[in-house]
Each structure stands twice: as structure tokens, then as C-alpha cells.
Amino acid sequence: MTTKKQKRCFTIMIVPHSEEATFSLRLPLYVVQIAVALLVLGVAGFSMLGYAYLETAAEAREAQALRQLNRAQQEEIDSLAVETEKMKEQIHDVDKLIEVVTEKLELETEIDELLDDQSTQNPSNPGSYGYINSNPHTFDQFGPLENERVYNNRLPSGGILERTAGNIELLKNVVPEHSDTLDTLGEYAKNISAEPALWPARGRISSGYGVRAIPYRSGTQFHRGVDIVGSHGSPIRATADGIVTFSGYRGAFGNLIIIDHPNEYETYYAHLSSFTVNAGDEVEQGQTIGYMGRTGRTTGTHLHYEVHYEGSTVNPERYLKKKE
Numbered sequence: 001m002t003t004k005k006q007k008r009c010f011t012i013m014i015v016p017h018s019e020e021a022t023f024s025l026r027l028p029l030y031v032v033q034i035a036v037a038l039l040v041l042g043v044a045g046f047s048m049l050g051y052a053y054l055e056t057a058a059e060a061r062e063a064q065a066l067r068q069l070n071r072a073q074q075e076e077i078d079s080l081a082v083e084t085e086k087m088k089e090q091i092h093d094v095d096k097l098i099e100v101v102t103e104k105l106e107l108e109t110e111i112d113e114l115l116d117d118q119s120t121q122n123p124s125n126p127g128s129y130g131y132i133n134s135n136p137h138t139f140d141q142f143g144p145l146e147n148e149r150v151y152n153n154r155l156p157s158g159g160i161l162e163r164t165a166g167n168i169e170l171l172k173n174v175v176p177e178h179s180d181t182l183d184t185l186g187e188y189a190k191n192i193s194a195e196p197a198l199w200p201a202r203g204r205i206s207s208g209y210g211v212r213a214i215p216y217r218s219g220t221q222f223h224r225g226v227d228i229v230g231s232h233g234s235p236i237r238a239t240a241d242g243i244v245t246f247s248g249y250r251g252a253f254g255n256l257i258i259i260d261h262p263n264e265y266e267t268y269y270a271h272l273s274s275f276t277v278n279a280g281d282e283v284e285q286g287q288t289i290g291y292m293g294r295t296g297r298t299t300g301t302h303l304h305y306e307v308h309y310e311g312s313t314v315n316p317e318r319y320l321k322k323k324e
Contacts, residue, residue: 194262196239196319198285200269201292201303203230209315215299224313225268225306226320232301236269236290238283239307239319247279253304254296257289268306271298 010032012025207215207227214221242261250256253270257277260266273293277283294301307316 194240194242194265196261196265196267196307196316198237198239199228199320200239200267200305201228201230201236202234203228203292203303205229205317205320206302209313209317216297225270225304226316228303228305230292230301230303232292232294233273234292235288236272236292236303238285238287238289239267240265240285242267242283244277244279244281244283244289247275247277247281249295252297254298255290255293256296259283259289264310266308268304268308270304270306271296271302 008029010027010029012027014023014025016022205226206229207223209223209226211220212223213219236257238259240259240261242259242265244257245260245266246256246258248256253268255270255272255275257269257272257275258266259269269290271292271294272290273295275290277287277289283289292301292303298304305316307314307319
């Protein structure tokens with residue numbers, strides 16, 4: 001008689017501490033194997049989910065860090081843009097100042113050529129029509145304004161932010177280095193326009209500053225200006241920038257214009273035939289303010305021209321001398 005082969009199985013017994021009956025659970029081997037396999041698969045699945053979660057969290061942290069870095073870089077770019085605009089404005093102001101000074105010096109050069117021509121034609125006559133460099137400043141003392149445009153495109157770092165920051169730092173260093181020079185240039189330009197360094201009329205000096213014989217009666221008098229003889233109706237020009245404080249008829253002066261200039265200068269233009277400016281007008285050096293005439297007490301057509309400094313008259317010829 002053949003006996004059947006018994007199936008392999010596991011028996012789980014639960015034995016209570018009380019006197020209750022023992023409970024047993026008999027499981028076939030394949031059921032246990034399936035349960036173990038499911039447990040292993042579950043652990044592996046949870047492990048993979050945990051790993052994926054950790055990876056995702058790390059990527060999220062990295063993305064957050066990149067966003068913060070991008071914000072910081074954008075703020076830095078905005079700040080560099082603002083600094084660049086400031087530097088461009090300063091460079092623009094420098095260019096405008098250089099243009100002003102250049103225009104003044106070119107005008108002086110043109111007038112010097114005219115002075116040379118008139119001196120050649122009439123060597124005995126110091127009178128002419130041009131600018132005078134009564135201010136001893138020259139551009140030699142300023143030093144050159146070097147064109148220090150450096151582009152750091154070959155820096156080892158190679159980053160655009162580093163190159164831009166380097167260029168801006170260079171500009172920050174270059175502009176202040178020349179600030180004293182620019183201030184001096186500005187003062188020089190102002191001094192050129194503020195001092196009465198231009199011949200007010202075309203002609204020759206017929207009577208100088210100081211004691212002279214009275215032309216319309218006997219005796220002597222102190223002549224407070226110079227008389228420049230010229231053609232009737234020829235233009236009279238302001239010898240410096242300033243504000244017209246008087247424009248009208250005044251006794252022996254006849255038609256008179258008085259201009260108040262910076263640096264405590266004041267100039268008088270007398271015996272004019274007519275005016276082109278009124279009291280309160282701002283005038284520039286070289287601007288036509290009237291025309292030569294013979295109004296007031298005069299013996300002929302001429303311009304009586306006075307220069308006042310700190311309230312007292314000074315010899316205008318010191319400002320009418322040809323630039324050395």
C-alpha cells in the first residue's frame with residue numbers, strides 16, 4: 001500500500017497563558033514563500049520611493065539655490081547698470097566741459113590771428129580786436145586727460161559680470177583721479193568768460209587811462225577808461241559774460257551800458273548810438289550789445305570803455321594786451 005507524500009507546510013501555534021485552547025495555523029510552503037516575496041518587493045518599492053523622494057528634494061533645494069543666485073545676479077546687474085549710467089553721465093559732462101573750453105580756445109586763436117594781421121598792418125598801433133589771456137593759467141598745468149577706456153574681456157575669470165564690474169570699477173577710479181583736473185578746467189573756462197579779456201570794438205585807442213588834457217576845454221583830468229575810435233554804427237561787444245545792470249542815457253556818458261561780471265568785475269560802454277540789450281539781460285562774451293556813436297559829451301565818434309574791479313576803475317589796457 002502506497003502512502004501519499006505529505007505536503008510541506010508551516011504551522012504557526014498561538015499558546016495563550018490562560019487555560020484556553022491552543023490555536024494553530026497551518027500554512028502551505030508556497031503561501032509563506034509568496035508572503036516573503038511580497039514583503040521583499042514592498043521593502044524594495046518603499047526604498048525606491050524614498051530614494052526618489054530624496055533625489056527630488058535635493059533637486060528642489062538646488063533649484064531654490066539657483067533661483068536665489070539668479071536673483072542676486074539680477075540685482076547685481078541692475079546695480080551695475082545704474083553705476084554705468086552714472087559713469088556715462090559723468091563722461092558726458094566731461095565731454096561738454098571739454099567742448100566749452102575748446103570753443104573758447106579756438107575763438108582765442110581766431111582773434112589772435114586777427115591781432116597778428118592788424119599788428120602787421122599797423123605795427124605802431126597796439127589796439128586790435130581779440131581775446132586776451134589775462135589769466136596766467138594754461139592747459140600745461142592740467143595734465144592730459146588720458147583716454148583710459150580698458151575692456152577686461154580677457155580676464156582669467158571670463159565672466160561677463162566680472163568684466164562689467166571690472167570696467168565700472170576702472171571708471172570709478174579714473175573719473176575721481178581727474179576730478180581736480182576737471183574742476184580746474186571748469187574754473188579756467190569760467191575765468192576765460194568772466195574776465196573782460198576781449199576788445200569791445202574794432203578800432204584804435206585814441207586816449208588812454210590816467211591823467212590827460214581835457215579835450216573840450218583847458219586843464220587836465222583823470223581819464224577813468226580808454227577811448228577807442230572806430231566807425232559810426234560799428235558793433236560794440238561784451239568783453240565778458242555777465243548781466244546788464246544799466247542800459248540808457250546818463251549825462252556825459254550819453255547812451256551807456258553797464259555790465260556786472262563774476263569775480264567782482266564791471267564794465268562801462270559809453271557814447272553808444274543804440275542798444276541791443278536791456279537792463280536785466282544776461283550776455284555772453286563777444287555778444288553784440290550796441291553800436292558805436294557820439295552821444296553825450298564827446299568830440300567825435302568813439303567808444304569810452306571802462307573796467308571796474310572791486311568797485312574801483314582799473315586800466316583796461318592790461319586786459320587788451322595781446323596774448324603772449
